[in-house]
Amino acid sequence: MIGRRLLVLTLGLLALGFVHCEDAADGEIVDEGAPVTAPIDEEVGGIGPSSDAALSFLFTQPSSANVNRELVAGKLVKYLIGFQNRGEKDFIVKFSESSFRYHQDFNYHIQNFTLGQYNRRVAPKEEATLDYGLFVADQFAGRPLGLVVNVHYEDSEGRYFVSTVFNETVSVLEDDSGFNHETYFLYLVFAGLLAGAFFLGQHYLNKLTRKAGMTKKRSAPVETGTSGRSEVDFEWIPRDVIKASEKKSPKPVSPRQRKAQKAE
Structure with missing residues (x-):
């Protein structure tokens, strides 16, 4: 009797294992290395979206991220959130929260960003755009990251809702635009150092030239006074005329010679 029960139990376990193997074979094959993306409008902390609210998401910078899901490291990312009230009650959009997640496990947070505070009322059949x-x-350059954007809002009766407007894997690319603020600052500092070295070198050379006496000094004027030479220029007078005038002019005679001549 006991042996018959053990046989039936063994056959039952084998049958269950066979059925489980068939179900696993018929199911989807999951690649553990593929990025994991959580579904849009998942429940956050047990709180889900409202059926009367329709939300949309759009990248504005860079706009190409809407197609290729690529962001640039070191750059600002901007996006718009569209909120449409399809119900009969007012909604108050409280805030949005954004975060980077590990691309293979969206439950693992890498970076949480500052909340986008709105506190905006959206009446029934109206729409609002939030940025x-x-x-x-x-540091995220060259890495895939999960970007999650949740919007928190409540209706006029105080019921709280959370809608996930974006929940996908994005690629962060390196900035190859050629302009880098750090490189520009280094070039600016290098140019300042060169200019300072030039002025210091010029000042040093001026000092050396002054010490070596290479700078020219103004000579002081020297008074020569009146010379004994005649100021009349006789070069233009012919020599014959000068000789003739010298013969005709009497030689100067002293007073003694004059007295002697008179006594004779």
């Missing part, structure tokens, strides 16, 4: 921006750090 937000976040900065992608350079």
Whole structure:
């Protein structure tokens, strides 16, 4: 009797294992290395979206991220959130929260960004556009990241809702625009150092030239006084005329010679 029960139990376990193997074979094959993306409008903390609210999401910077899901490291990312009230009660949009997640496990937070505060009332059958921006750090360049954006809101009766407007894997690319603020600052400092070295070198050379006596000094004027030479220029008078005038002019005679001549 006991042996018959053991046989039946063994056959039952084998049958259950066979059925489980068939179900696993018929199911989808999951690649553990593929990015994991959570569904849109998932429940956050047990709180889900409202059926009377329709939300949309759009990247504005860079706009190409709407197609290729690529962000640039070191750049600002901006996006718009559209909120449409399809119900009969007012909604008050409280805030939006954005975060980077590990791309293979969206439950693992890498970076949480500042909340986008709105506190905006949306009446029935009306729409509202909300904006937000976040900065992608350079350290994330070359990495895939999960970007999650949740919007928190409540209706006029105080019921609270959370809608996930974006929940996908994005690629962070390196900035290859050629302009880098750090490089520009280094070039500016280098140019300042060169200019300072030039002025210091010029000042040093001027000092050396002054010490070596290479700078010219003005000579002081020297008074020569009146010379004994005649100021009349006789070069233009012919020599014959000068000789003739010298013969005709009497030689000067002293007073003694004059007295002697008179006594004779």
